[in-house]
Amino acid sequence: MAHLGYLEIILAAVCFLVLWTSKPAYKGLPWSWPVVRMLPGLLSRVGRIHETCTEVLGLTDGTFLFKGVWFANMDMLATVDPANVHHILSANFSNFPKGPKFRNIFDVLGDGIFNSDLDSWKNQRKIARALINHQQFHRFLVKTSRDKVEKGLIPILDHFSKQEQVMDIQDLFQRLTFDSSCILFTGYDPGCLSLDFPDVPFMKAVDAAEEAIFMRHVVPESLWKLQRWLNIGEEKKMHKAWVTLDHVISKYISMKRAELSLNKTKEDQEEGFDLLTSYINEEYEIKKNSLVHDQSQTPFNMGFRERTELKPQDKLLRDNILNLMIAGRDTTSSGLTWFLWLVSTHPQVKVKIREELKSAIPSKEPENRRLFNTEELSKMVYLHGALCESLRLYPPVPFQHKEPLQPDTLPSGHHVHPKMKVMFSLYAMGRMASIWGDDCLDFKPERWISERGTIKHEPSYKFLAFNAGPRTCLGKEVAFTQMKVAAAAVIHNYDVEVVEGHLVEPNVSIILYMKYGLKVRVTKRWS
Incomplete structure (x- = not known):
């Protein structure tokens, strides 16, 4: 070997x-x-890479070896065929786990819900679903989302509007969702959404880790493992990022354990329902060695953790909080950035969203500067359709892969076996005329609205932004709530203009951000 x-x-x-x-x-x-x-x-x-996938899959009826x-x-079958997607993610789900190769590539995520399989995954998903669906967490989500927009996002937009300065609104959305995710999942506000624009090592570490993970997908495994052994290139960045992530999260866990040791009453905790508190209060424990003892799994190389202060008993808490924080920060801020760019470059869509927002304002209330509550936003069909349309064209997670346990034949007739990966390009999927019609490249929120004026349901194996089958994203409603509150506040209260000549193109990472940020000028609509 x-x-x-x-x-x-x-x-x-x-x-x-x-x-x-x-x-x-x-x-x-x-x-x-x-x-x-x-x-x-x-x-x-x-x-x-995303445009290349679109071109190649468009020339090969949606599936390419x-x-x-x-x-x-390194053989990999790339597909956007909805029948293949349904087969892999739903119909024959048990034959396509994440698997050891996935866990090896995404090792920084540890034994969290994204990497886990079998009973460990089922147990973690059951607990996470119960907590996320809890009414108290929903109230906490609504309050946190509104507070961060009102006390963080709006003052910064006002400042840049008054100063007539160019700003990177992608960076602003990343700070917004990072603060919100920290509050929701740990109970602590890092306060990076402020006019000081403080340096945030955690955010930089996440970006570095994601870029390294992407490169692990496109070079031979032995090459990136050699880089890791030599501590050079992308793997050197991954090493530093891993240490930073462990340091930050171990600090939050220690703070939370100390806080809970003071035996706060339920009344003291009523305002907050962060998931870290919930995990600890409910004595959340999956057998720490379950993945290692399961013969179908292989333990992670723990070398990077040897130089951090992460305590062994906190490893699973660390893994789950990291998984949730990355999902909450990255996907939502990516979705908001691409959505705002699309709306700002499609005036007719912006007009329709503003008309819908205006219709929610009581007739006796003058049309003026305001924020919209979640009850008002939940009734807005066009806004929801516009967000779905943005996610179709620019999915925050642009690709994912699986590997079969046993040889299989997909509905397209292609054969797969355990020594190859099967990759879905969500980015290319949204650009296939065979799936979305000849206007697939158009930003058209109307495609999500039925003749009755309600949201039109599209099968998850066709619209894969929130995954499909048993692993469908648990945070879908959380993401929509956060995006709607922020998007409505920006569109109703400000005019946003992309700086002339600013280049907009996707980055090269596992999260679909804009490579050069989104440079804009904002102007208040109301005095």
Whole structure:
């Protein structure tokens, strides 16, 4: 096996040599070279990987077999065929777990809900669902979302409007959702949404870890493991990020344990219902070694944690809080950024959203500066449709992959086996005429509204922004609540204009952000 690892490294070096001597771009399908096969083509287009997936899958009826380096087990079937998606995520769910390769790539997430399988996943999901669906958590969510918009987002927008300064509103949304996620999941407000724009090591660590995880998808495993051993490149960034994430979360856990040891009464805790408090109060414990003792799982390399203050008994708390904080911060801020850009560049959509917001204002109340409550926002069909349409075109998680336990034949007729991955490109899926029609590239909220004026349901295996099947996202309503409160506040109270000449394109990561941020000017609508 050691010799095989060295062989993979040599082949990877050959691959880069071929890449260096080949043309940097191509049209149509990637060329398959001897030994390194299609990897040079992938690396030459990695800077626009999402567009490449869209082009290739559009030429191959929605399913394409990518052939990776010979002997490196890098073959991957990419598909956007809804029948295949339904088969993998629902109909034959048990044959497509996350699996050890996924856990290896996403090792920084530990044994949290995103990495777990089998009984561990079922137990964690059951507990998380009960807590997220609790009425007290919903009240806490509504209060937190409104407070952060009113006391954090609005004052900053007012300041930039008054100063007539350019701002990066993507950074602002990231700070908004990071503060909100910290409050909801740990009970503590880091206060990074302020006019001081303080440096936030946790946010930078998350970005670095996500970029490293992306690169693990496109290079041979032996290569990125060699980087990790040598502590160079993206893996050096991952190392530093991991230490930072452990440091921040262990601090929150220690603070929470100390706070709860004071034996606060229920009345003292009534205002907050953060999930960390709930986990500890309910003596939340999944057997700490369940994944290790399960013969179908492999334990994580714990080397990175040896130099942090994370206590062994807090490992599972750390893993789950990290999973939730990343999901809450990244997906919601990404969704808000792309949505605001689409609305600001489609005036007719902005007008219709404002008309719908105006219709919710009582007739006796003058149309003026205001925030909208969740009850008002829950009735707004066009706003909901516009958010869904934005998520269709720019899904916060642009791709995901699975691996089969047993050989299988997909509805498209393609064969898969345990030594290959199956990858869904959510970004490409939203751009397929075969799925969404000839106007698939248009930003058209009306496609989500029925003839009766209600929200039109689209199957989850067609609209995959919140996953599908048993692993459907538990935080879907949380995300919609946060996005609607923030989006309505911005659109009703401000005019937002993208700076002329600002380049908007996706980044290269596992979360779909704008590569250069979203530079805008904001102007108050009301005096």
